[in-house]
Amino acid sequence: MTTHDLCIIGAGFCGSAVAAGLVRAGFPGSIALFESRVTPGPGVAYSPPSPRLLLNVPANKMGMWADDPADFVTWLGSSGKRFEPAAFLPRAWYGEYLAARLQEAIATSEGRLRVIPSPAIAADRTAAGLWHITSERETVTSPRLVLAPGNFRPGPPAAFENIAAPWWCPDPWTNAAHAPPRDGERILIIGSGLTMVDVCISLTSRGERPRLTVLSRHGLLPCVHASPGPDQLTPVPPTPGQSLHQVFIHVRREARRIMRAGGDWRAAVDCLRPITPALWAGFSTRDHARFMQRLRAYWDVHRHRVPAEVVARIVELKQRNLIRILAGNVKAVADRGPAADITWRERGSGRLETATFDRVINCTGARTSITASPLLTALATSGHIRSEELGLGLLTDPQGRAIDAQGQPQPTLWALGALRRGTLWESSAVPELRMQAAAIVRDLCPR
Ligand SMILES: Cc1cc2nc3c(=O)[nH]c(=O)nc-3n(C[C@H](O)[C@H](O)[C@H](O)COP(=O)(O)OP(=O)(O)OC[C@H]3O[C@@H](n4cnc5c(N)ncnc54)[C@H](O)[C@@H]3O)c2cc1C
Structure with a gap:
C-alpha cells in the first residue's frame, strides 16, 4: 500500500488536465493517477480506431489549459506537423498531444506524479478520513480523491440485452466494431449521432463498400458546422431562471x-x-x-455538430447508395448464427420491417448512470456521493466537489467530466472540461 497526497481515477483528458495542471501550478504533494488504458492521456475520445476521424472542435480552441486555449496549436507547431490552426484536425494528433503534455508533467514533477497502469476497482473512506483506492496492481490511500472516469460504455438497447453473438458489437469503440467490412456486408448501426458518423467513416475509409443501415428513434443526423458571416446579428441569450x-x-x-x-x-x-x-x-x-x-x-x-468534410463523406455514401438512414425502434432480434434478423417499427407509419444483418453496432451513446460503474455504485452505497435524479452522473457543487448522501459537499472528493452532466448539462467538450479541471487545480493549489 502506498500513500499519496492526491489520487485521481482516470487519465483521459480530465484526469490528465488536473494532474498536469497541478504540476504546472506547483502543487507540492504527490499524485497517484490510475489509468486502465495502455497509454495514459488520450482516453477513449482521442484513441481513435481510424486515423481519418477528426476533432469536432477547431484546433485553436482545444488547448488543455483554461488560461491558454491555444496550447494544442503551440504543441503542433513544435511537433513538425503541417496544419491550419482553425481546422478540424485528426483526433489521433490530439491524443498524442495529451500523452505528451502528461509525460512532460511526469518528468518535471521529479517523481511526485505517478501513473498506476491499472483500473481502480474499489474506493471507500477509512475511519481516519483517508480515501482507500484498490486496484489489482496497487492499493493507495490518500486524503483527497478526484473522479475522472469519463464516459461509460453504452448499454444495450432493450431488444439486445441478452445477446452474445459474433454479429453483435455492443461497444462501438472496439476493434470488432471497426474491423474492415467485406464488400456488400450488411451492417446495421443503431443510433445516428456522432459515434455513428465515426463508425461510418472508419468502415469506409479504405474504399470498402459495405451496405450500411442507420436506425435511430428520430433518424436525425448531426448538423454541420458553419462559420458566421461578417454581418451576422448578435443573438440575445435567454435569462437563467426561465422555464x-x-x-x-x-x-x-x-x-x-x-x-x-x-x-x-x-x-x-x-x-x-x-x-x-x-x-x-x-x-x-x-x-x-x-x-x-x-x-x-x-x-x-x-x-454537437460535425465538420463540413465529414458531412460531405456521409452525403457521398448516400449518393452511392451505400447508406440509408431510417427512423424507428428495434422490436425483435433473431440470432441466426453468423447473422441476425432484426425487426423494427418505422417511425410515422408504424409499419414493422425486418432485414438480415451480418454485423450490428451499438452507437446509442454512453451510459450516464453511476450504476454503470461498480466503483461509483460502492461510493454511492456508502453515502459518499449521490446520484443525480435522472441518472445523469452525480451531484456536485460549483467547484466540482461531490455532494454526499446528506446533501453536503465533500471537501476532499471532486468529480469532473461526464459525471457532472446532471449538475451542468454542458459537460462534455474540452472548452468546458478544461475550466472544470482548472477549478479543481485552484481548489487544491490556491496561489
Ligand atoms: C469519440 C469521441 C470523440 C470526441 N471528440 C471530441 C472533440 O473533438 N472535441 C471535444 O471537445 N470533445 C470531444 N469529445 C468529448 C470528450 O468526452 C471530451 O473531450 C474528453 O475526452 C472527456 O475526457 P474524460 O477524461 O472525461 O473521459 P475519457 O477520455 O473517457 O477518459 C477517462 C479515462 O478514465 C479511465 N478510467 C475509467 N475508469 C477507470 C478506473 N476505474 N480506473 C482507471 N482508469 C479508469 C479510462 O480508461 C479513460 O482513459 C469526444 C468524445 C468521444 C467519446
Whole structure:
C-alpha cells in the first residue's frame, strides 16, 4: 500500500488536465493517477480506431489549459506537423498531444506524479478520513480523491440485452466494431449521432463498400458546422431562471430573427453555451425530465455538430447508395448464427420491417448512470456521493466537489467530466472540461 497526497481515477483528458495542471501550478504533494488504458492521456475520445476521424472542435480552441486555449496549436507547431490552426484536425494528433503534455508533467514533477497502469476497482473512506483506492496492481490511500472516469460504455438497447453473438458489437469503440467490412456486408448501426458518423467513416475509409443501415428513434443526423458571416446579428441569450418552454421559444425566435436577416441559426444555439449550466440549474426537475424525453434528440444534433468534410463523406455514401438512414425502434432480434434478423417499427407509419444483418453496432451513446460503474455504485452505497435524479452522473457543487448522501459537499472528493452532466448539462467538450479541471487545480493549489 502506498500513500499519496492526491489520487485521481482516470487519465483521459480530465484526469490528465488536473494532474498536469497541478504540476504546472506547483502543487507540492504527490499524485497517484490510475489509468486502465495502455497509454495514459488520450482516453477513449482521442484513441481513435481510424486515423481519418477528426476533432469536432477547431484546433485553436482545444488547448488543455483554461488560461491558454491555444496550447494544442503551440504543441503542433513544435511537433513538425503541417496544419491550419482553425481546422478540424485528426483526433489521433490530439491524443498524442495529451500523452505528451502528461509525460512532460511526469518528468518535471521529479517523481511526485505517478501513473498506476491499472483500473481502480474499489474506493471507500477509512475511519481516519483517508480515501482507500484498490486496484489489482496497487492499493493507495490518500486524503483527497478526484473522479475522472469519463464516459461509460453504452448499454444495450432493450431488444439486445441478452445477446452474445459474433454479429453483435455492443461497444462501438472496439476493434470488432471497426474491423474492415467485406464488400456488400450488411451492417446495421443503431443510433445516428456522432459515434455513428465515426463508425461510418472508419468502415469506409479504405474504399470498402459495405451496405450500411442507420436506425435511430428520430433518424436525425448531426448538423454541420458553419462559420458566421461578417454581418451576422448578435443573438440575445435567454435569462437563467426561465422555464424550459420559455427558453425554447426564446431560442427559436432568435434563430428565426437571425435567419430573416440573412444570418445563421447556429449563433442562437452557440450563445447558450456559457450560460447552459445556469439555465439548466434554473429548470425544474420536471423540465429536466421533459428535456430528456422530448428535446434532447433535437438539442444533440443542433449543438454537437460535425465538420463540413465529414458531412460531405456521409452525403457521398448516400449518393452511392451505400447508406440509408431510417427512423424507428428495434422490436425483435433473431440470432441466426453468423447473422441476425432484426425487426423494427418505422417511425410515422408504424409499419414493422425486418432485414438480415451480418454485423450490428451499438452507437446509442454512453451510459450516464453511476450504476454503470461498480466503483461509483460502492461510493454511492456508502453515502459518499449521490446520484443525480435522472441518472445523469452525480451531484456536485460549483467547484466540482461531490455532494454526499446528506446533501453536503465533500471537501476532499471532486468529480469532473461526464459525471457532472446532471449538475451542468454542458459537460462534455474540452472548452468546458478544461475550466472544470482548472477549478479543481485552484481548489487544491490556491496561489
Ligand atoms: C469519440 C469521441 C470523440 C470526441 N471528440 C471530441 C472533440 O473533438 N472535441 C471535444 O471537445 N470533445 C470531444 N469529445 C468529448 C470528450 O468526452 C471530451 O473531450 C474528453 O475526452 C472527456 O475526457 P474524460 O477524461 O472525461 O473521459 P475519457 O477520455 O473517457 O477518459 C477517462 C479515462 O478514465 C479511465 N478510467 C475509467 N475508469 C477507470 C478506473 N476505474 N480506473 C482507471 N482508469 C479508469 C479510462 O480508461 C479513460 O482513459 C469526444 C468524445 C468521444 C467519446
